[in-house]
Amino acid sequence: MNIFWRLVSYLREYKTRLILALMCSAFVAGLTGFYPWVVGPLLDEIFIDKNEDLLAILPFAILGVAILKGLFTYGQAYLMNFVGHWLVADIRQQLFVHIVRLPIRFHDANSSGRLVARVISDVNEMANAIPSVLKDVFQQGLTFVVLLGLVFYLNWKMAMTVFVVLPVSAWVLVWAGRRIRKFSERGQDSVGSMAAVLKEAFTGIKIVKAYSQEDKEAARFFCTNKALRSARIKSSRVTALSSPLLEVIGVGGMAFIIWYGGGLVIQGGENGMQPGEFVSFMAALFMSYGPIRKMASVNAALQRAMASSQRVFEVLDLDSEVSKDEGKQLLPPIKRQLEFSNVSFTYEGAEEFSLDGINLTVRVGEVVALVGASGSGKTTLVSLVPRFYRPSQGTVMIDGQDIRLTDRYSLRRQIGIVSQETVLFDDLIRHNIAYGRPNATDEQIIEAARAAYAWEFIERLPQGLDTFVGENGLKLSGGQRQRLAIARAILRDPPILILDEATSSLDSESEKLVQQALANLMKARTTLVIAHRLSTVQHADRIVVMNRGRIEEIGTHAELLQRGGSYTRLYQTQFQLTQLEPLSTTKLC
Numbered sequence: 001m002n003i004f005w006r007l008v009s010y011l012r013e014y015k016t017r018l019i020l021a022l023m024c025s026a027f028v029a030g031l032t033g034f035y036p037w038v039v040g041p042l043l044d045e046i047f048i049d050k051n052e053d054l055l056a057i058l059p060f061a062i063l064g065v066a067i068l069k070g071l072f073t074y075g076q077a078y079l080m081n082f083v084g085h086w087l088v089a090d091i092r093q094q095l096f097v098h099i100v101r102l103p104i105r106f107h108d109a110n111s112s113g114r115l116v117a118r119v120i121s122d123v124n125e126m127a128n129a130i131p132s133v134l135k136d137v138f139q140q141g142l143t144f145v146v147l148l149g150l151v152f153y154l155n156w157k158m159a160m161t162v163f164v165v166l167p168v169s170a171w172v173l174v175w176a177g178r179r180i181r182k183f184s185e186r187g188q189d190s191v192g193s194m195a196a197v198l199k200e201a202f203t204g205i206k207i208v209k210a211y212s213q214e215d216k217e218a219a220r221f222f223c224t225n226k227a228l229r230s231a232r233i234k235s236s237r238v239t240a241l242s243s244p245l246l247e248v249i250g251v252g253g254m255a256f257i258i259w260y261g262g263g264l265v266i267q268g269g270e271n272g273m274q275p276g277e278f279v280s281f282m283a284a285l286f287m288s289y290g291p292i293r294k295m296a297s298v299n300a301a302l303q304r305a306m307a308s309s310q311r312v313f314e315v316l317d318l319d320s321e322v323s324k325d326e327g328k329q330l331l332p333p334i335k336r337q338l339e340f341s342n343v344s345f346t347y348e349g350a351e352e353f354s355l356d357g358i359n360l361t362v363r364v365g366e367v368v369a370l371v372g373a374s375g376s377g378k379t380t381l382v383s384l385v386p387r388f389y390r391p392s393q394g395t396v397m398i399d400g401q402d403i404r405l406t407d408r409y410s411l412r413r414q415i416g417i418v419s420q421e422t423v424l425f426d427d428l429i430r431h432n433i434a435y436g437r438p439n440a441t442d443e444q445i446i447e448a449a450r451a452a453y454a455w456e457f458i459e460r461l462p463q464g465l466d467t468f469v470g471e472n473g474l475k476l477s478g479g480q481r482q483r484l485a486i487a488r489a490i491l492r493d494p495p496i497l498i499l500d501e502a503t504s505s506l507d508s509e510s511e512k513l514v515q516q517a518l519a520n521l522m523k524a525r526t527t528l529v530i531a532h533r534l535s536t537v538q539h540a541d542r543i544v545v546m547n548r549g550r551i552e553e554i555g556t557h558a559e560l561l562q563r564g565g566s567y568t569r570l571y572q573t574q575f576q577l578t579q580l581e582p583l584s585t586t587k588l589c
Helices: 002-048 052-100 104-109 112-154 162-203 205-210 214-267 275-316 378-383 408-412 429-433 442-451 478-492 508-522 557-563 566-575
Strands: 337-345 355-363 367-371 393-398 415-419 496-500 526-530 542-547 550-555
Touching: 002 052, 002 112, 002 275, 052 112, 052 275, 112 162, 112 275, 162 205, 162 214, 162 275, 205 214, 214 275, 337 378, 355 378, 355 526, 355 550, 367 378, 378 496, 378 526, 415 478, 415 508, 429 442, 429 478, 442 478, 442 508, 478 508, 496 508, 542 557, 542 566, 550 557, 550 566, 557 566
Parallel strands: 367 526, 367 542, 415 496, 496 526
Antiparallel strands: 337 355, 337 393, 542 550
């Protein structure tokens, strides 16, 4: 019921249309009650008493009622579907916005395929059910009340049978609803697993084919598909069983009424019933059974919607970055330094610290390289700067201001990130470059592209800046994608720059162009560089050697080699004790 009333709360915005729809439903219900009521006069006055005057009027009255009922039915259905679809669209939009605002740790714990299933499959399940549920709950409920009132008006003694049938029917509906909801929850979980398998298989299709693992992926998909099929079949079985159960219960009540009412008709007189009155009673009772059966199917749809709604609300109830953000102070451009003061960090559920007692100061305009084995904490450390994660202990400060107290957007506007895994959107080149600065002019976009050495290939494309790059830049080479990412960072013009293995996956020719682009990007910026290849960072202002979340050494390339410590061992491992050739000062990532 909490979920149901929460869904109802979304309807407040559409109360005008709901009131109009309710009025239409009331008219439809009242006009529906006219049909069984008119059966009595039709039988008694026309067929038995041969009333010609009534015969001349009644057919036109029935036709008029049908026309009015059709108009009000159309109005009610249109208004309810309008409200239902807008409601679902609002929830879908709210869900998407909330997911993109959830902390990075949530996205670390949930695959993108499962999140896509929440936004599409779960909300679609709601979309398929809610409009029809809204329409039928109003319409069938009011129709049942009108017909039930007519039944009691015609003969309240026989109508008391309804109070025997209704509780049993209600029990069937509740039992079926619980079962359907349980199986729907299982089904939607399976849809999430299926979406994850599909995304992984399609995204990594080249690896799947290269390793001849099509059968393995087919087997993974079969398991999720089988689970979904099983849940849907069980749900369908319960739905199919509830309808005949309700029919048997209803017909049992009808059988008793026919026996009892038939005796009253035979008896006749003051204590008996007229044939027309009995037929009207039976017609109203039969017609009232229609809404009950309809509500049974509505209940099944409602339970599926409830199961999906619960999954959606579970995500909406999670705390977003905004809800837990105490940062209010605007952060001016960095003028002095970025400082890590006694910073420790552990991932949720982990037992050991990923960072342990980090103390590091990066002066404005300085290039600091972070090196060390995989898992030493380099990426975790730089992820604290844009507040992707919050330190478990200690503080990260810019010009002495704790970034936890700064406005999140004013902080991130000062940070540019270029990583090994270049992220491009299936959009135009111009929109990818201007992603962090949507109002940039074409001249500014072209200038950034030139500085990133990307304009030379962009202008050769048939559509130039208006070329679609494909999913994650599929239509471009690795070097071209990376240069677009650099152009994006140049156009944003951030004072703090994070380079995370920005050239590690490129060929020599592409690497040379990207290194030149990065040199343009890094001018007069405070830069943190993550690198595995020591040849790319030996001309950094300082090199920080990390191991198991701690800083082991800090110094220049020459100073660290003279010490003969961890950096020297890394150097010897990579270059096998051979002398490094002098490298360009542009090789800093």
